[in-house]
Amino acid sequence: MDTKNFKMLNDLGDANEKSVMLVRVLRKWINHVLDKPLIVISLDFILQDEEGNKVHASIPKQLINSFDNKIKESSWVNFSKTTDVKLCDDFVGEINAFNITPIDTLLSGTIAADTCIDVIGIIQDNGKFRDIIKKIGIPAKLLEIDLYGSNGNKISVTLWNSYATQILSYIEQNPQEAPMVVILHFAVYKPFYGEPCISNANGVTKLILNQEIPEIVDFKNSLVQMLASEPSSSALLSPPTIRNPFLTEFVNDTEFSHIGEVENIRTTKKVVCGTIMPTSNYSRWYYIGCKVCATTLKTENKVSHENDIDGETSLNQFKGTYKCGSQKCNDAIVDAVARYQVPFDVQDSTGSLSLTLWEGQAFPMFKITAMDLFKRLVESGANTEEIPKEIHNIEGQIFAFKINIQQYNLLNEGSSYNIFRLTKDPNIINELQKKHELNLNLIICVQNSQEPTLDSSNEDSITYPDINLSDKDSVIIEDDDVTPLERKTSKASAVNKQNKNKNAETGKRKVQDVYDVDSVPQQSTSKQKRSSKVQDSGKNHLLTPKKEK
Incomplete structure (x- = not known):
């Protein structure tokens, strides 16, 4: 294709300048309010030109219907002056456009926090998986795993929701597959209390598990070469260990x-x-809590009764609005919800x-x-x-x-x-x-x-x-x-x-x-700390409940 009329991403000028570009769509996702997937903000993309330059593009929600069906992930797209979109099939740039950051570099602490990265490594076990409730009251799934480099060094990885279940499902469906190599494409470097850590970016990060692509094949080859000189690291070639993460704890x-x-x-x-x-x-069994920070709300702090239901009292305590005096809310006007206690x-x-x-x-x-x-x-x-x-x-x-x-x-x-x-x-x-x-x-x-x-x-x-x-x-x-x-x-x-x-x-x-x-013989009733070892014959006796009077 004649590229004389196409601008590269690095050549883009002022914000109001109209340009024609030929780009590949690396990622496509719906951007929504945090933890509120029904409140859409925009349709977002990561685009790459034929020189390998990348840019984050966004379409406002009112125009999503005009472009959503025209733009597919991994497709090549021609953007014209009138913001018209046309698919093309002769893009000459890289297919995946990975920019792999070695685990050793991430461990060195030289990478700035919140930097977008690509990283490759080996998964050795299913990590720690848990259901949690975020402070704002939203349920979430959390998976913590270690990602090993070809030299045996490892870094902590935190994955949320669909990314967590994707890893666990793959391990369960392929228990004997080894080594299990994963690429985290467009992940985020997020140190946790000073310790190096990687996390996913919701909707943006892409997990690539053991696919036959050049980057993963080359990584496995380098791993085999390393093990030839260091046989002690052969465990990296073993299938992931399915373990109970809470048993040890x-x-x-x-x-x-x-x-x-x-x-x-x-x-x-x-x-x-x-x-x-x-x-x-x-x-x-419950308390009236702030929807934002979960702090207890008192009836005297209710500032609005506009949504109260006539003749109904139990739900009215959650209607209207309250003033929350927590440090986080700082007397902000908030909604109330029931929370378990x-x-x-x-x-x-x-x-x-x-x-x-x-x-x-x-x-x-x-x-x-x-x-x-x-x-x-x-x-x-x-x-x-x-x-x-x-x-x-x-x-x-x-x-x-x-x-x-x-x-x-x-x-x-x-x-x-x-x-x-x-x-x-x-x-x-x-x-x-x-x-x-x-x-x-x-x-x-x-x-x-x-x-x-x-x-x-x-x-x-x-x-x-x-x-x-x-x-x-x-x-x-x-x-x-x-x-x-x-x-x-x-x-x-x-x-x-x-x-x-x-x-x-x-x-x-x-x-x-x-x-x-x-x-009950030998049953201590004192509050003094005792040994956990069983005394006497080692037999435990059942206790007889007192009769209710």
Whole structure:
């Protein structure tokens, strides 16, 4: 093609100058408001001319329909003076236009933060995958992996949402493929607390996994040559290891504690394991939170009632607008949403402990946000001040919890502890049980707060419905610095006091308050820290629950 009439990207002049260009579309994506994919801003592209120059191009949302079908990714496009678009087939530039940055260069710290890069490397395992809730209340998927260079050096990579699931799906579908080489095209170099790290740019980054393209073939050849001189690095040629990323964290990396020992602990995080106990129907399960920063909003800070519903009270607390006094919002006018704040007790053979389940962990467990659950209860005519069945369904199940022990807990005896991470993975539970000789076969003392399901084969046994959480699910809250909120007293607090429901109390309880410990030999009732080794014959005895009076 005669290129005399085409301008190269480096020759573009003033903003108002009209030019004719011949370019290849390397990437095409919809640009939308962060975490709001339905609010479109523009249709964006990365374009490359025949000299290899690149530019970011954008079409405003009102013109998207005019150009969307004409411009395809990986196509060659001719832009004319009248912004007309024509496809052509004789572009002579590079096909992929990679500009690979070596991992060693990224590790050197000489690259500026937020620089757009291309990087190639080997994936050795499936990394740490988790469902989280961002601070603004949006659920997200997060994958943390290590990317190895041909010399064995590695750099941390953080992938979000569809990029995370794309990697995991490929590993699951190709478990024996080795080595697994990936190119991150248009990734972003984003150091995390001073440590080198790579992340995807939403919609822009492209993952290329083990394709037969020159860059990946050349990388594999260089890897073979390196291993010929350094056989010790042969593990790089092995298939990726499918591992449980939370097993090491719960069993080996974090110190374990029996629940009865927690009040003597001064470390920041501990792992405990126990059974979730029945919860009073009248415990408050949500709070009114800022939609932006999740801070508690008080009724007296409501500044607008314009959207209130006549004759309806429960939803009105989320209508209108509030003034949020948090440091982030700085008295801004914000919308309010319901957020999970679920209090419950967890118990092992040494005692019980009060924990609080926040939005970050509750959403992946219940598969519904607190706001949507609240609306569902209103639509069905249910009492929104009672614990929903979705929350009651976790009672009687055994979980391992990584709890956050904060200054607040140390200064306020009987306060509730925040959950940093939790899992019901049977492999993790079994490992903790074997390592610390746990007795998890507790007899649950059921209160009158709910009606459990009776097993028809044995009227004395009690079963609880299972929650929709797979055995290997683990969940995490992104911000683990949440200050425990004081539990709110519901309208039914008077009923609680009359019934003297112990499960509605906050804080830790001594085991002798719940069980007849005198009937169990060698069962310590003191609060002194004890060894995790089993004394006497090593047998754990079941505890006999006290009778309700």
